[in-house]
Amino acid sequence: MxxxxxxxxxxxxxxxxxxxxxxxxxxxxxxxxxxxxxxxxxxxxxxxxxxxxxxxxxxxxxxxxxxxxxxxxxxxxxxxxxxxxxxxxxxxxxxxxxxxxxxxxxxxxxxxxxxxxxxxxxxxxxxxxxxxxxxxxxRRAAAKKNRQPLYGPEQYRESEYYRVYQSNVTGELQKKLQLGSRFSEEELLRYYESRKEQLFKLPDTITVRRLTLTHPEAGSVLAGIKEKADAGMELEEAAAPYKEWAVWEETVTGGGSVRSSALSDPELMSRISSLGEGQVSDVFQANGKPWLAVCIGRAGNGYRAFHEVREGIRNTLASEAxxxxxxxxxxxxxxxxxxxxxxxxxxxxxx
Incomplete structure (x- = not known):
């Protein structure tokens, strides 16, 4: 039994x-x-x-x-x-x-x-x-003998091939079932509206001024400037005693340029992405130098249009199903x- x-x-x-x-x-x-x-x-x-x-x-x-x-x-x-x-x-x-x-x-x-x-x-x-x-x-042994391209191990162990086989079949199953999935326009729109803020919001346009110093103790000096800024002093005023060492740069990110900005200066983007207007970042390292950044402007850019993300939403819902x-x-x-x-x-x- x-x-x-x-x-x-x-x-x-x-x-x-x-x-x-x-x-x-x-x-x-x-x-x-x-x-x-x-x-x-x-x-x-x-x-x-x-x-x-x-x-x-x-x-x-x-x-x-x-x-x-x-x-x-x-x-x-x-x-x-x-x-x-x-x-x-x-x-x-x-x-x-x-x-x-x-x-x-x-x-x-x-x-x-x-x-x-x-x-x-x-x-x-x-x-x-x-x-x-x-x-x-x-097949792999023959490919090796004939000097043909071979991807992965020369020979699979049983447990290895079991995982590969399971993964391949599951992938083919998912592909077939997802191709047959059907969702109404209402379902797609409902998903879009419910997750618009988290998934489809375009990056804000952020304008920052950032400061570094040629001073030999630049890191500790910037930390002191940051303390004064946190206490309510304007960043420029707090940095005034060190103006002969000060190097200022202004950067605008967001809209169509945020991805390229993030790739070219990821540390800066990680520091300023959550700053509100007038807020000063912590001291951070970029390009081998310590910096402070202050947000001097921030403007929203809305959301990606539904028609641009419709197919991605359909694929997501199919994966969830x-x-x-x-x-x-x-x-x-x-x-x-x-x-x-x-x-x-x-x-x-x-x-």
Missing amino acids: WRYVGGWKLARMILPLLVLAAVMIMKDRLPEPADAPAGGDIAAAVDGEPLTVQELRLHMAEQRARVSAYFNAAYQAEESPAFWTTSYGGEIPLEKLKKEALAAAARSKIPMLLAKREGIVADISYAAFLQGFQSENE FRTLLEERIRDARVEINPQVYGRIRDAELP
């Missing part, structure tokens, strides 16, 4: 657009699904898709360090021959490792199941993955354990 261990509650994202942690909730026993292949290596099934011991062990290898660190932090337990089967506060490392690996494996199956549904891949079994893994390494779809499918995933196989995974079988 197979045992149903329920859906998944989400905690954080894994891979691009996947959700990381899950909690298994024990449910009633269910009969073995009719479409689950027979065989002694099927440890579980995710929405009816078999999960082999080999694939589960791959996830165990990836979770092993994290689980070991958890027991070390929680119980000061160190790895030893007995570590994985010893109970610490009622928790057994091997059982926690299997549970975490099962959760990770189940999460990895969800985009594969969706990709199969969408016709992106025909076979998402681990056996098919291993065939692709072998073929890819054979894809992420939500994955989250919902992971949360509702039906995971069934094959106790006879899952229970036989022992300490000696750890990767």
Whole structure:
């Protein structure tokens, strides 16, 4: 008999657009699904898709360090021959490792199941993955032998190619589903209006005067000038005693030039971007010199027009819809354990 261990509650994202942690909730026993292949290596099934011991062990290898660190932090337990089967506060490392690996494996199956549904891949079994893994390494070996361009490692390890394969399939799935996404003009406008201030506001035009000194103690002198300015004195007045060393520059940024200004003088832009009119920056370094800057003018430039950002908004909403779809499918995933196989995974079988 197979045992149903329920859906998944989400905690954080894994891979691009996947959700990381899950909690298994024990449910009633269910009969073995009719479409689950027979065989002694099927440890579980995710929405009816078999999960082999080999694939589960791959996830165990990836979770092993994290689980070991958890027991070390929680119980000061160190790895030893007995570590994985010893109970610490009622928790057994091997059982926690299997549970975490099962959760990770189940999460990895969800985009594969969706990709199969969408016709992106025909076979998402681990056996098919291993065939692709072998073929890819054979292709790489031939490319190296024939001195052809080769990107990435000469040969993939199984765990490396598993991540690459998962990422590629998930990317193709997202691309296909996003191309089919449809949003009304009202939905696009609503997104634009609700995030206009944070995302689509054009940079203000900011006019600043900045001051540096050729004085040998320029940094400490400027700090003293800054103190006087903070106390209410005009910057020019506070700097007057040092006029023979003073070097003043005026800079206007914003509108169409803010990006180029930020790239050419990023430190200045970071210091003045939040200054209100009349405010003086802290002392900062730029081009090997200490500076002070005072904002002498600031004017708003409005927002990017809706038609300019419409397609970007559509892509954002499509990405959010894809992420939500994955989250919902992971949360509702039906995971069934094959106790006879899952229970036989022992300490000696750890990767």
